[in-house]
Amino acid sequence: MADALQTSLTISSAGLAAQSQRMRIVSENMANSNSTGRTPGSEPYQRKTISFVAALDREAGVSSVRVDRVGVDTAPFSLNYDPGNVAADKDGMVKMPNVDILLEMADMRETIRSYEANMQAVKQARRLISMTIGMIGN
Numbered sequence: 001m002a003d004a005l006q007t008s009l010t011i012s013s014a015g016l017a018a019q020s021q022r023m024r025i026v027s028e029n030m031a032n033s034n035s036t037g038r039t040p041g042s043e044p045y046q047r048k049t050i051s052f053v054a055a056l057d058r059e060a061g062v063s064s065v066r067v068d069r070v071g072v073d074t075a076p077f078s079l080n081y082d083p084g085n086v087a088a089d090k091d092g093m094v095k096m097p098n099v100d101i102l103l104e105m106a107d108m109r110e111t112i113r114s115y116e117a118n119m120q121a122v123k124q125a126r127r128l129i130s131m132t133i134g135m136i137g138n
Contacts, residue, residue, distance in 0.1 A: 005132075007062050008125045014064035015118035018052055021067050022111045025050045026104050033099040036087040044087070045097040047073035073098055 025048050032045035053068035075098040083092030 005125045005129050008121060010057060010062055011064045012118045012121040012125070014055075014057075014066060016115060016122070018065045018067055019111050019115040019118065021070075022050050023108070023115070025070060026107045026111060029099050030101065030104045030108075033097055033101055033104070035097055036085060036094050038087060040087060040089050042087060044077055044095045045099065047075070047097065047099045049073050 029047050035045035037044050049071045051068045051071070052065050054063050055066040056063050077095040077098050079093045080096050081092050082088055082094045085094045088094050
């Protein structure tokens with residue numbers, strides 16, 4: 001039973017770490033949703049993406065999750081007419097980041113729910129460990 005509890009803690013902590021990194025990426029995307037280039041014709045902020053992969057923890061003998069890579073979204077940039085912007089081209093058009101706030105909010109919500117699920121699993125395992133220790137002490 002102790003091995004099963006340790007395994008669940010290992011899997012859940014890997015999930016917590018992965019979701020923390022995902023939240024960092026989502027937050028960065030949201031913070032830069034209006035970050036244009038600094039000069040005419042320069043590229044604005046490009047949305048970051050994160051992907052996960054199942055990973056075998058040979059030491060613990062369990063499969064869990066880890067971040068596979070952080071990439072960039074290749075979706076096209078939108079153009080806004082803003083001739084007063086320092087990044088505006090000769091026609092007054094400014095390339096805007098390819099960040100969709102609604103998509104980022106949905107990702108954030110999913111990340112929070114996944115994080116909370118992993119946290120509940122950790123709390124439950126800790127509670128079971130405490131109960132087991134209490135039973136052994138009696």
